[in-house]
Amino acid sequence: MSINILAIESSCDDTSAAVFSDGKLLSNIMASQEVHSQYGGVVPELASREHQKHIVPTVDLALKEAKIDKSELSAIAFTLGPGLIGSLMVGTSFAKSMALALGIPIITVNHMQAHILAHFIEEPQPSFPFICLTVSGGHSQLVLVKDYLNMEIIGETIDDAAGEAFDKTGKILGLGYPAGPLVDKLAAKGNPDAFTFAEPRVPEFDYSFSGLKTSVLYFIQKQLKEDEEFIEKNLNDLCASIQKTIIKILMKNLIKVAKKYEINEIAIAGGVSANSGLRKELESVAKEKGWNSYIPHISYCTDNAAMIGITAHYKYLNKEFADQGVIPDPRLKF
Numbered sequence: 001m002s003i004n005i006l007a008i009e010s011s012c013d014d015t016s017a018a019v020f021s022d023g024k025l026l027s028n029i030m031a032s033q034e035v036h037s038q039y040g041g042v043v044p045e046l047a048s049r050e051h052q053k054h055i056v057p058t059v060d061l062a063l064k065e066a067k068i069d070k071s072e073l074s075a076i077a078f079t080l081g082p083g084l085i086g087s088l089m090v091g092t093s094f095a096k097s098m099a100l101a102l103g104i105p106i107i108t109v110n111h112m113q114a115h116i117l118a119h120f121i122e123e124p125q126p127s128f129p130f131i132c133l134t135v136s137g138g139h140s141q142l143v144l145v146k147d148y149l150n151m152e153i154i155g156e157t158i159d160d161a162a163g164e165a166f167d168k169t170g171k172i173l174g175l176g177y178p179a180g181p182l183v184d185k186l187a188a189k190g191n192p193d194a195f196t197f198a199e200p201r202v203p204e205f206d207y208s209f210s211g212l213k214t215s216v217l218y219f220i221q222k223q224l225k226e227d228e229e230f231i232e233k234n235l236n237d238l239c240a241s242i243q244k245t246i247i248k249i250l251m252k253n254l255i256k257v258a259k260k261y262e263i264n265e266i267a268i269a270g271g272v273s274a275n276s277g278l279r280k281e282l283e284s285v286a287k288e289k290g291w292n293s294y295i296p297h298i299s300y301c302t303d304n305a306a307m308i309g310i311t312a313h314y315k316y317l318n319k320e321f322a323d324q325g326v327i328p329d330p331r332l333k334f
């Protein structure tokens with residue numbers, strides 16, 4: 001009998017469903033929510049309502065594309081946290097009721113762990129132990145990955161996440177939400193050495209990005225007093241310089257951690273791992289340090305249900321099923 005898993009991701013503003021059979025990805029469907037862009041950020045109440053609208057057609061399409069009937073499913077997996085409580089509730093209650101109706105087990109998945117295990121959807125795959133820099137809209141973590149389901153956080157952000165640093169500085173420049181992908185695109189046309197911004201002083205392997213945001217804000221306010229077209233005239237250079245600073249901060253601790261743990265299997269994951277500057281910098285540092293570097297396929301960087309499905313596959317093999325009474329946890333830890 002094959003292990004057929006339906007996986008659902010609804011932690012933030014994208015509804016996604018994927019189907020795996022014996023660890024092989026058969027479908028990965030995504031319904032994005034456009035409604036938030038006009039508000040300059042995700043509006044939690046609107047996000048949960050959009051999930052409610054999208055979840056049935058998204059799951060339907062994922063099963064159809066995978067050519068798997070719901071009667072053939074072995075388990076249903078879903079994101080338990082971290083994330084927005086209302087959004088998590090939609091995926092959780094949908095998955096629990098569908099599993100109850102089908103008489104099959106449920107599997108809960110930690111969203112941050114899933115970002116890391118996205119590396120096991122396709123080849124090449126890192127070998128254990130490896131270090132993963134997980135950088136998303138809500139988290140920046142340096143993780144020692146000992147096995148599929150055995151991970152330890154070595155360092156993390158004490159304030160803003162790397163994705164937030166992109167989004168908030170992008171907002172100061174007047175870019176829409178999320179600004180990360182646009183900063184990336186404009187940075188490619190700019191000079192990364194045009195401007196210098198503050199780098200944090202944080203103990204050990206932790207991160208901090210709120211100082212960078214403030215440094216960009218004060219710099220822009222000062223420049224605008226002298227020239228109100230300052231942003232328009234320097235947009236590409238500003239994006240390139242901000243992006244360079246964020247990458248420098250991220251890479252500094254990654255290099256320190258790799259050295260301390262004497263590990264040369266190094267991966268990046270999460271939405272910000274889609275950033276072309278970070279991808280390039282990791283490759284070049286890897287060459288210099290003799291690391292084996294692992295960069296996820298672009299479609300598995302930002303939120304997706306395939307990463308939930310692959311994590312659930314390993315949990316299924318371990319028989320790690322959850323109770324129907326389980327409730328989502330917006331601050332879920334490993």
Ligand code: KG4
Pocket residue numbers: 012135136137138139162163164166167178179180181184270271272274275276301302303
């Ligand atoms: O992992 P993700 O999809 O959602 C969370 O779990 O938070 O990450 C979303 C974050 C956003 O902050 C977005 O701006 C950022 O990832 N992001 C990028 C790029 N693509 C997405 N940041 C920089 N460059 C990109 N190309």
Ligand code: ZN
Pocket residue numbers: 111115136137270271302303
């Ligand atoms: Zn994410």
